[in-house]
Amino acid sequence: MxxxxxxxxxxxxxxxxxxxxxxxxxxxxxxxxxxxxxxxxxxxxxxxxxxxxxxxxxxxxxxxxxxxxxxxRSMQLCWDRQKADISLDDGTGxxxxxxxxxxxxxxxxxxxxxxxxxxxxxxxxxxxxxxxxxxxxxxxxxxxxxxxxxxxxxxxxxxxxxxxxxxxxxxxxxxxTEYPFAWLGILAEAAPLAARRGFAHSTRGLAVASARSASVGRLYLQVEPDADPNAMSDQQIWDELDIRMDDGTAAQLNRGPIIERSVARLxxxxxxxxxxxxxxxxxxxxxxxxxxxxxxxxxxxxxxxxxxxxxxxxxxxxxxxxxxxxxxxxxxxxxxxxxxxxxxCEALHIFPGQTNFQTRMQYQTLNHWGNTEIGQQRLRKAQLGLPYEI
Ligand SMILES: Cc1cc2nc3c(=O)[nH]c(=O)nc-3n(C[C@H](O)[C@H](O)[C@H](O)COP(=O)(O)OP(=O)(O)OC[C@H]3O[C@@H](n4cnc5c(N)ncnc54)[C@H](O)[C@@H]3O)c2cc1C
The missing domain is CATH 3.50.50.60 (FAD/NAD(P)-binding domain)
Incomplete structure (x- = not known):
């Protein structure tokens, strides 16, 4: 051919x-x-x-x-039972x-x-x-x-x-660089809630909630690098997501059947x-x-x-x-x-042997991105992406 x-x-x-x-x-x-x-x-x-x-x-x-x-148009960061909702509006539309x-x-x-x-x-x-x-x-x-x-x-x-x-x-x-953890990713027939979307830092590990459509959610949990995607029951996954995404409001994720699971190394x-x-x-x-x-x-x-x-x-x-x-x-x-x-990645995950001092350092980084003008600008620019040269 x-x-x-x-x-x-x-x-x-x-x-x-x-x-x-x-x-x-x-x-x-x-x-x-x-x-x-x-x-x-x-x-x-x-x-x-x-x-x-x-x-x-x-x-x-x-x-x-x-x-x-x-x-x-916005992105949420959650850590230490608090949440920041950062606008992605940079004035360019x-x-x-x-x-x-x-x-x-x-x-x-x-x-x-x-x-x-x-x-x-x-x-x-x-x-x-x-x-x-x-x-x-x-x-x-x-x-x-x-x-x-x-x-x-x-x-x-x-x-x-x-x-x-x-x-x-x-x-x-x-x-x-190889990170010492992986993501368990699930696709679930559960309507994503606007108020419960984004990245969460928890002392139990990262959690992420995002949408794929109005009725399907894509969610992730930090797991061990060699984790079996089927090791946790659906209920255990939802419980763990709710614990890790706790922003101090007691709000919970919508739950539904998990239709796909996979583990990806980082x-x-x-x-x-x-x-x-x-x-x-x-x-x-x-x-x-x-x-x-x-x-x-x-x-x-x-x-x-x-x-x-x-x-x-x-x-x-x-x-x-x-x-x-x-x-x-x-x-x-x-x-x-x-x-x-x-x-x-380094601000949101718990590393093996991580000290409480290092966790406090991660909180400072997240606070900078979530609650300061200069940090929000940095996050906005990076999330929206760099321009093309041609
Ligand atoms: C869990 C997870 C979540 C992600 N989330 C995001 C996200 O939110 N946003 C984002 O931008 N990116 C995300 N990514 C990354 C994104 O999916 C990849 O960067 C993207 O797929 C790269 O596209 P690609 O075409 O370069 O490679 P691939 O999509 O990997 O395609 C490569 C293709 O080559 C084929 N191939 C390989 N070897 C051979 C061979 N020898 N002969 C013939 N064919 C071959 C493979 O089968 C494959 O189909 C995520 C990735 C993962 C794993």
């Missing part, structure tokens, strides 16, 4: 890059290891910056998003939007299928070669070894993908070398942020925009200027965002 751009991974980065390339008249083939059903059902992120929403609208993916996206990542993925897949463009599911990429001149992607599909010849490879295959390992010397450009990871020859990596393939900032999907969208434009310039006018500065341009958004997500 032959195409202009071989895209590895049908997550938000790969699907959006394919869409932007398509609208610029460039052909691509997406190779995805998982089944179509698995990709459509995978529950993950859900908080979109306005830049992400604008990007999806620009590339024709705004119809359902405009109907079902829930504007989020920007706000966050709640819209599940799986809906974005579904919108992009259905559009691509309606346009008759190729996504090969259950295509497991094993290796890449000739990435400096005439790239080839080797993959296994339907029990057979196959090859995709292309002019450029977009490595959008997430943290566990193969692309990053094909960038020579990428290991020497990696920065990593880490910060950046690979600063994001391109070599005719291979570039984007999204989680290049960086992971702890979910406390709600930034991973937003960063993936930012990378995909720049990568698609750099590929367009290369393939249409042989101009490599943007491609040559791809890593640097992406990193100008990545590092400040990673810093914010890690700062949130």
């Amino acid at each position: 032959k195409t202009q751009v071989g895209i590895i991974g049908a997550g938000p980065a790969g699907l959006l890059a394919a869409r932007i390339l398509q609208l610029n008249g460039i052909d691509s083939v997406i190779l995805e290891r998982r089944t179509r059903a698995y990709v459509l059902e995978r529950v993950r992120a859900g908080v979109l910056e306005s830049g992400t929403v604008d990007t999806l609208r620009t590339y024709g993916m705004g119809e359902r998003l405009n109907r079902e996206g829930i504007p989020m 920007r706000h966050l939007t709640t819209y599940g990542q799986q809906k974005i993925v579904e919108d992009l897949i259905l559009q691509r299928e309606a346009d008759g463009l190729p996504i090969v599911f259950e295509a497991d990429v094993s290796s890449l070669d000739d990435i400096e001149t005439a790239p080839r992607i080797h993959y296994r599909h339907n029990g057979e070894d196959r090859v995709l010849d292309c002019q450029f490879i977009a490595g959008c295959d997430g943290y566990h993908g193969v692309s990053r390992g094909h960038i020579p010397g990428s290991d020497e450009h990696v920065f990593l 880490r910060g990871y950046v690979c600063e070398k994001m391109r070599h020859g005719r291979l570039a990596i984007a999204g989680d393939a290049a960086h992971i942020v702890p979910p406390s900032g709600g930034k991973g999907l937003n960063l993936a969208v930012g990378d995909a925009r720049i990568m698609a434009e750099a590929i367009r310039r290369l393939l249409t006018t042989n101009d490599t200027t943007l491609l040559d500065s791809y890593s640097e341009m992406c990193l100008r958004r990545i590092w400040p965002t990673v810093h914010w997500a890690c700062s949130m």
Whole structure:
């Protein structure tokens, strides 16, 4: 098989890059290891910056998003039985939007299928070669070894993908921190309450309550890194969420059936070398942020925009200027965002062996973000996201 751009991974980065390339008249083939059903059902992120929403609208993916996206104009922090409700209004009209990542993925897949463009599911990429001149992607599909010849490879295959390992010397450009805890994430058929949304610091560990729709909530508990997602009963999870989210008002969360559970480890990871020859990596393939900032999907969208434009310039006018500065341009958004997500992570979780002195220090950080003008400005700016350079 032959195409202009071989895209590895049908997550938000790969699907959006394919869409932007398509609208610029460039052909691509997406190779995805998982089944179509698995990709459509995978529950993950859900908080979109306005830049992400604008990007999806620009590339024709705004119809359902405009109907079902829930504007989020404030954010709550809760600690030591008190709460701060921080306005996200920075005077520009920007706000966050709640819209599940799986809906974005579904919108992009259905559009691509309606346009008759190729996504090969259950295509497991094993290796890449000739990435400096005439790239080839080797993959296994339907029990057979196959090859995709292309002019450029977009490595959008997430943290566990193969692309990053094909960038020579990428290991020497990696920065990593592993946190000693994980998040138990649940999806519940329980109407989220506006008054009980946001991030909570508790001496028992972090809790988060957010909305996926008017009737479905997405909630998280800090758990041990190797926790079994099924170890707690539904009742134990709801009880624990109510205890940890106690803001001194005795208000309780709406409860309902838990329809999905998963455990995700928390880490910060950046690979600063994001391109070599005719291979570039984007999204989680290049960086992971702890979910406390709600930034991973937003960063993936930012990378995909720049990568698609750099590929367009290369393939249409042989101009490599943007491609040559791809890593640097992406990193100008990545590092400040990673810093914010890690700062949130470190202020909100209980670390093994944490002293009561350290807990008091966390309260001071949360008080700064929640109750001082300068702290609220910092939080607002970071949550709304950095502007795009192109
Ligand atoms: C619990 C949780 C909550 C989160 N909350 C938020 C949030 O609120 N806001 C936010 O912005 N982000 C959040 N994130 C992060 C966000 O989900 C990711 O950053 C986002 O999915 C990155 O998109 P991606 O396309 O780069 O990678 P992925 O979505 O991981 O897609 C990569 C794709 O590549 C495929 N693949 C991998 N290897 C191969 C191979 N060898 N061959 C073929 N295909 C392959 C995978 O199957 C996958 O489909 C959260 C993440 C988690 C786990």
